[in-house]
Amino acid sequence: MLSVRDLAVTFRTRRGDVPAVCGVGFDLAPGETLGIVGESGSGKSVTSYALMRILDAGGEIRSGAMTWNGTDLRNAREAAMRKIRGGEISMIFQNPRAALNPIRKVGRQIEDVLRQHGRATDRDAMGKAIAALEAVRIRNGAERYHAYPFELSGGMCQRIVIAIALACEPKLVIADEPTTGLDITTQKAVMDLMRDLIRARGMSSIVITHDLGLAAEYCDRLCVMKDGEIVETGPSAALFARPSHAYTRKLVDATPRPGVGVRDLLPAEARTPLPVHEPKAKKLLEVVDLVKTYAGKSGPVHAVEGVSFSIREGESVGLVGESGCGKSTTSAMLVRLLDPTSGAIVFENEDMAAIPADRFARDPRRGRIQMVFQDATDSLNPRHTAADAIAEPLRRIAGLRGKALDARIDELADLTGLPGHLLRRFPHQLSGGQKARVGIARAIALEPRFLVLDEPTAALDVSIQATVLNLLADLRARLGMTYLFVSHDLAVVRLLCDRVIVMQSGRIVEEGAADAVLEAPTHPYTRALVEAAPKPPRSEVVLRAVG
């Protein structure tokens, strides 16, 4: 039905032409779901944009053929492409909030597509739009029709985007990272919904994702892309079980899955023995009945409602929950960026909550409690080089200057595996993994005793996530740090943590040893979290039927 041959796309830039896709070819049969898997920069999104002929300025299809049901997509006129886009091939974009018009009611946005392709008239458009909303399992379609995107959650917005994409009953749906940025239970709901709808309507689909586990669960066939080329193609289960290309092997290894340790994520040749990790019995931090209430427009908002837990010295504790559960507020209070409404934070037998966050910058304990931020890009000052970023705490707190400072920066770069020549670069000149290393180097610069890791790998590709997690495991042993690992992903938390605390709506609902919580969750919410995680087929073990 769709056939792509030798597709090559290049982008014109300041330093000359940069090839983004070279020689990509694949076929898609009716009713088939194809997964295109690759890490950022592999050209997977560009391939799909080329299919729809919506490449950014500077992008050009250099060679190749794309045929869709006999139509030559490469040379089709713009008017013909407009009919095909949305009508026959439609697309679901990465960020649902950005894909929706913020000042137009969602129902209207569905009507727009229907009208554009002559599927609705003024009289029946509203009814059809409501039906489309109900088809994506939105209850009260008639009411939601009048909602604006900002009134809906991320998962709801993605359902609207799916409703728009499916409104004209296209024959092919291209989903570009459809669940990035969504919570794990929402991810499962959205993916299940998409699979059911696509199957019920007999459509084909292409799912573009960096998550091999997710792709393996939902796709019939996978193409693995690297540097603009397809390195391996095959049925999902077989590809996962017996990856033949080294790169696929690396991706499969790096995907967190049950029963593997943090070192198993690395390629086989890099699996050195994990340093011994033994928490001490002494308590380092104790949180007693911590409460944070914000004054909202419609009454007080209870972000954190009486949280108590303790962390022993050298222990790694995971704080798990979905967005809005209060885990970020809790960690901001622990690192003293935010004042609790009430409660105590006892660190080294002293209550830190007594000192206001505004004055904590000059507290002698400032250097002993540090944090690695969620988004490495956002957490680096765009005007400061990597060396400036790492130097900041050393200058301000340790008072290092001149040669001693430079020596310490080099030492930290070495410790975090950051090549020295990158130190003079600005954040936008670094890759995601390199920025993560800069963020970690800055956080450990003062050898803190307690380090909060706020989703440190959420924005990273799986292979980079694997190296960063291993780096964190090594550093913990080397510097004797205590970790609080904040994440929504239980599979990742398990790799690094001894104990897990699960939060929901500002309260702790379950707490226990990491493996015990994952294997035998007692609280229904924990169970939902565990079940929602993508279950990649076991590699090299007996295969389970996919889907």
Next chain:
Amino acid sequence: MSGIVSPAPTPAPERGALAHVGHVLRENPVTAVSFAMFAVIVLMAVLGPALVPYDPLATNAARALEPPSAAHWFGTDHLGRDVFSRVVVATRLDLTISVAAVALSFVIGATLGAIAGYRGGWVDAVLARVLDTIMAFPLFVLAMGIVAAMGNTIENIVYATAIINIPFYARVVRAEVNIRREAGFALAARLAGNSHARVLASHIVPNALPPMMVQVSLNMGWAILNAAGLSFIGLGVRPPTPEWGIMVAEGANYIVSGHWWVALFPGLWLMLAVFTFNLMGDGLRDIVDPRRRT
């Protein structure tokens, strides 16, 4: 580092600030032209009095109102003074007034806006109302009022021009600071032991520079127009000091009698100067934005 695969080192292209400026100029010919014109204006301001052929204040009744010629490129005015010499010499005064006014409003506006954007709450509300009050006046009339009330001196022209420009800077900076105060790098700076004041001054405000540079270049144009405008209506620099606004005002009387050059050339120079500053905005922004250094 054991067990960690480091990314293969790739050679970093090292580029200096000058190379970056060079690139920005090459990429956009309009920017290059505006920077060249700016260089000419600055040269005129610095060296003007030493270069001009005549004393800009020397009158010569015998040669009054002569049209442009090889001896007097821009002709002579009603007192026989050389218009070209006066136009060139006036550059220093006009540029000084506008640079001083813009610098003053930049510093005051950025400080107020940064504090309001970072603190929010009542500080923000009070500042916003004060700025609205300033903006509610027709700005030129406000400047006229300030100069008329405080006295007809060059310092007062600078103050008046600065006051009417403060709201523009304060608003730009307030918005830019506001969206960055919760940014990861601002929080990280606090974890690194910076006080709020230092986070604001050394981390957040520098990131607001690119849009401010656009504002600076637009404002330079306005400031020159404003200074000339005040002089034009007699509320500014006093004759016989050469200044573009006064020269246009004096020359305006002679346009009806056919002596167009007396008003045209200072007006043309004024226009070119404003034009230059307006065109420089995008280039300045690209130069101060580190993200452009790819």
